[in-house]
Amino acid sequence: MRLLPALAAALLIATPAFARDLTVIGFGGGFQDNARKDLFQAYAKESGQPVKDDVWNGEMAKVQSMVHAKDVEWDVVMVEAPELVRGCEDGLFDKMDWSIVTKAKFAPGGTSTCGAGAVGWGVALFYDQSRIAHGPANYQELWDLQKFPGKRLLRNGAKMTLEIALMADGVAKDDVYEVLATKEGQDRAFAALDRIKPQLMFWKSGAQPLQLVGSGDVAYAVGYVGRTANAVKDGGHYPLMWNTLLYSYDSWAVVKGSPNAAEGMKLIQYMTDPKPLTALAQDWAVSPATTVVANDPAVRAKNPAMVANHSDEGLFIDTEFWVEHGDDLEARFATWAAK
Amino acid sequence: MRARLLAACLLAPALLLVIGILIVPLFFDLAMAARDPELRDALPRTATLLGEWDGRGLPGEAAFASTAEELSQAEQEQRIGALAQRLNFQRAGLRALLLKTARADLAPPYHETMPALDARWGDPTVWLVLREARGPLTPLYLLRALDLDLTPSGDVAPVPLDQAIFRNLFLRTLWMSVVTTLLCLLIGYPVAYTLTTLSPRWARIGIGLVLVPFWISILVRTTAWLILLQRQGPVNAALQGLGLTGGPVQLIFTRFAVYLAMVHVLLPFVVLPLYGVMRRIDPVYLRAAASLGAPGWMRFVNVYLPMTLPGVAAGALIAFMLSVGFYITPALVGGPADQMVSAFIASYANETLNWGMAAALAALLLAMTALVVGAARLVVLPMPRGVG
Numbered sequence: 099m100r101l102l103p104a105l106a107a108a109l110l111i112a113t114p115a116f117a118r119d120l121t122v123i124g125f126g127g128g129f130q131d132n133a134r135k136d137l138f139q140a141y142a143k144e145s146g147q148p149v150k151d152d153v154w155n156g157e158m159a160k161v162q163s164m165v166h167a168k169d170v171e172w173d174v175v176m177v178e179a180p181e182l183v184r185g186c187e188d189g190l191f192d193k194m195d196w197s198i199v200t201k202a203k204f205a206p207g208g209t210s211t212c213g214a215g216a217v218g219w220g221v222a223l224f225y226d227q228s229r230i231a232h233g234p235a236n237y238q239e240l241w242d243l244q245k246f247p248g249k250r251l252l253r254n255g256a257k258m259t260l261e262i263a264l265m266a267d268g269v270a271k272d273d274v275y276e277v278l279a280t281k282e283g284q285d286r287a288f289a290a291l292d293r294i295k296p297q298l299m300f301w302k303s304g305a306q307p308l309q310l311v312g313s314g315d316v317a318y319a320v321g322y323v324g325r326t327a328n329a330v331k332d333g334g335h336y337p338l339m340w341n342t343l344l345y346s347y348d349s350w351a352v353v354k355g356s357p358n359a360a361e362g363m364k365l366i367q368y369m370t371d372p373k374p375l376t377a378l379a380q381d382w383a384v385s386p387a388t389t390v391v392a393n394d395p396a397v398r399a400k401n402p403a404m405v406a407n408h409s410d411e412g413l414f415i416d417t418e419f420w421v422e423h424g425d426d427l428e429a430r431f432a433t434w435a436a437k
Numbered sequence: 438m439r440a441r442l443l444a445a446c447l448l449a450p451a452l453l454l455v456i457g458i459l460i461v462p463l464f465f466d467l468a469m470a471a472r473d474p475e476l477r478d479a480l481p482r483t484a485t486l487l488g489e490w491d492g493r494g495l496p497g498e499a500a501f502a503s504t505a506e507e508l509s510q511a512e513q514e515q516r517i518g519a520l521a522q523r524l525n526f527q528r529a530g531l532r533a534l535l536l537k538t539a540r541a542d543l544a545p546p547y548h549e550t551m552p553a554l555d556a557r558w559g560d561p562t563v564w565l566v567l568r569e570a571r572g573p574l575t576p577l578y579l580l581r582a583l584d585l586d587l588t589p590s591g592d593v594a595p596v597p598l599d600q601a602i603f604r605n606l607f608l609r610t611l612w613m614s615v616v617t618t619l620l621c622l623l624i625g626y627p628v629a630y631t632l633t634t635l636s637p638r639w640a641r642i643g644i645g646l647v648l649v650p651f652w653i654s655i656l657v658r659t660t661a662w663l664i665l666l667q668r669q670g671p672v673n674a675a676l677q678g679l680g681l682t683g684g685p686v687q688l689i690f691t692r693f694a695v696y697l698a699m700v701h702v703l704l705p706f707v708v709l710p711l712y713g714v715m716r717r718i719d720p721v722y723l724r725a726a727a728s729l730g731a732p733g734w735m736r737f738v739n740v741y742l743p744m745t746l747p748g749v750a751a752g753a754l755i756a757f758m759l760s761v762g763f764y765i766t767p768a769l770v771g772g773p774a775d776q777m778v779s780a781f782i783a784s785y786a787n788e789t790l791n792w793g794m795a796a797a798l799a800a801l802l803l804a805m806t807a808l809v810v811g812a813a814r815l816v817v818l819p820m821p822r823g824v825g
Contacts, residue, residue: 112677156788157786157787158787158790159786159790160787161790162790174467184518184522184790185518185520186515186518187512187515187517187521187536188515188518188519189514189515189516189518189791190634193515242527247508250529254773258745282469288599298770299690299772300773302768313667313668313669314668314669315667315668315669315689355513390806421532422525422530422533423529424523424527424534425525425526425791426600429600429602430599430600432600432602432773432776433600433601433783434599435773436605436606436773436774436776437774
C-alpha cells in the first residue's frame with residue numbers, strides 16, 4: 099500500500115519537461131500588442147499551435163546563458179541588427195532555414211545568415227511645434243546654437259550620435275561610414291559634438307525623447323519615429339524632419355537549441371507573409387522588410403510615417419561597421435560624455 | 438566540548454549554504470577576470486603551435502596553415518564569435534580580419550597567401566597578439582579596468598587619454614558613495630534621535646513612515662524624482678513661486694538629483710540601526726554627566742555620541758556598500774558624468790557579453806570596497822564606545 103504514493107511521488111519527480119508552447123519574444127510596446135493580435139495569435143489560430151509571447155530589451159546575456167546551459171526557453175526572438183550578427187557568429191542563433199522561409203520576398207538587406215527581416219525602425223529630428231513655431235530642419239541647423247537656441251537631445255551612445263555629428267559637420271550621407279572608419283573622421287565627429295556640448299543632453303530609454311520634448315525640458319530631440327508618429331496621431335504637434343532619418347531593420351531569429359525550432363521557422367514564414375503583415379500595418383505604423391507589403395500603396399498611404407516611405411532620404415545604419423568599431427567608439431563616447 | 442560540537446553542527450548547514458551559493462560562485466565569477474579561453478577553444482591546434490613559437494619574426498608555415506584551416510572551420514560551425522570579440526577587444530580591426538580570412542578560400546603556401554589577402558597577417562605584432570591570447574590566463578582585463586594596456590611586446594602602457602575612463606570612474610564611485618553615506622548620516626541621526634523621544638504611539642507611526650518606502654519598488658521611487666524635478670515639475674514651480682529662482686532650473690540629470698534620489702533610497706537603512714542602538718541608551722548616563730557639570734554639547738560629544746557609535750558604524754557600512762553597487766538610480770536621474778562603475782559592469786555583462794571586463798571591474802570594485810571598509814574599521818575601532 100505504501101507503494102502507490104511512493105510511485106506517484108516518483109512519477110511526479112521524474113516527469114520530463116512537457117513540450118512547452120512556441121514562445122516568441124519581442125521588444126514590447128504598442129508594436130507587440132498589435133503583433134500579438136495580427137501575427138502571433140493569427141498564426142496560432144491557423145496552425146492550431148498555441149503561441150506565447152513575452153518581452154525583452156535586447157540584452158544578449160539572457161540568450162547566451164540559455165544556449166550555454168542548454169535550457170532554451172525562447173524560440174523566436176526579434177533582435178537588432180548588430181546583436182543578430184554577433185549572435186550568429188557566436189552560435190546563439192540557428193541559421194535560417196530558407197526551405198521554410200522564402201528568401202525572395204524580402205527587400206535587399208532584409209535577410210542575413212541567421213535572421214529574416216521583421217520591421218524597420220528609425221530615429222529622426224523632431225520638436226514640439228506648439229512651443230517652437232520654426233525649428234531646425236536638418237542636422238546642420240541643429241548645430242546652429244544662435245539661430246535655434248535650447249537644449250538638444252541625442253542618444254546616449256556612439257551609435258547614431260557620431261553619424262549625426264559628421265552629417266552636421268558637412269559630410270555627405272553616402273560618405274559618413276567611410277569617414278567615420280578613420281581616426282581623423284572619429285576625431286572630427288567628437289570635435290563637432292564638443293561644439294554643442296553645453297546644450298546637449300542624452301536619452302537612454304526610447305520613451306525619453308517624446309517625454310522630454312513634451313514637458314519642455316528639451317527643445318529638439320532625435321528619437322524613434324514610430325513612437326513620435328503615434329503621438330502625432332494622438333493629437334501631438336511633433337513635426338518629423340524626414341531628411342534626418344537614420345534607420346535599420348530588426349529581424350526574427352530562432353534561438354539555437356530550441357526544442358521548437360522547426361515550428362519557429364514556420365512562425366517566421368507566417369509573420370513575414372503579406373497578408374498578416376498588411377493586417378498589422380493597418381493597426382500600427384511599421385515598416386516591413388517584406389517587399390510586397392512595403393511597396394503596397396494602400397499600406398504606404400495609411401502609414402505616412404513608415405520608414406520605407408522615407409528610406410531614400412535617410413541613412414541606413416551600417417551594421418557591420420558598428421559590430422567592428424562598436425566597442426572602441428562606445429568606450430570613447432563614454433569617456434567623452436563623462437567629461 | 439559537547440556544547441562546541443553541538444554549536445558546530447548547528448552552524449554547519451548555514452555555513453555550507455553561504456559557502457556553496459555565495460563564496461564559490463563569486464570566486465568562479467571573479468576568476469573570469471583572468472581567464473582567457475577563447476583562442477584555445479576556437480583554434481586549439483593553432484594555440485599549441487603559437488605556444489611553441491618563440492615570438493620573434495613571424496611564425497612558421499604550420500602556424501599560418503593551422504590558423505587558416507581552423508578559422509574557416511570555426512566560422513562554419515558558428516564558433517568564431519567569442520574569439521573575434523576577444524581579439525577585437527585587444528586591438529580594433531582584428532574581428533574583420535578574422536572573418537575575412539575565415540570566409541576566404543585560401544590555398545597553401547599560407548605564409549604567402551594570407552598576407553596577400555590582408556597585409557596585417559605579415560605584421561609580427563598581430564601574431565604576438567594572437568600568441569598572447571593563447572594562455573589559460575591573461576592580465577588584459579584587469580589592466581584595462583585600470584586604464585592600462587598590454588603592448589605586443591608584453592609591456593604595460595597607459596591607454597590613450599580619450600579612452601581612459603575607469604580610474605576616474607572608480608574615484609567617482611568612491612566619492613559619490615562617501616558623500617551619500619555622510620548625507621544619510623547627517624539626516625538620519627536627528628531622525629533616529631527624534632523617534633526615540635516620541636511617545637510609544639507616535640514612535641510606532643514614525644517607524645511606519647520610515648518603513649513605508651521599503652514597500653514601494655525602488656524603480657517607482659526613482660522615477661518619481663524624474664517627474665518631481667522636471668523643468669515644469671512641482672519643485673521648480675515651488676522655487677519660482679517662492680521667488681527663489683527667475684526661471685526653471687535644470688534639476689534632473691544632474692549630480693544633485695543623483696544624491697537626492699540615492700539618499701532617499703538609503704535613508705531607512707541608516708535610520709533603523711541608529712534607532713535600534715539609541716533606544717537602548719540609558720538616559721541615566723546623560724543625567725550623570727549633567728550632574729557632574731557638563732553642558733549640553735559636552736554631554737552629546739563625550740557621552741551620547743560614543744554610545745551611538747556602533748549604530749553609526751552599522752548604518753554607514755550598509756549605506757556605503759549599497760551605494761557602491763548602485764547603478765539604476767544614477768542611470769535614471771543622472772547625467773553622463775554621474776554614472777557609476779556598476780552601470781559599466783552591467784553593460785559589459787548584459788549587452789556586450791564581455792564577461793572578462795565585467796569580472797575585472799567587479800573584482801576591482803570588491804577590492805576597493807574592502808579596502809575602504811577595512812580602513813574605516815581601523816579608524817573607528819580604537820574610538821571609545823559605550824554599552825549597547
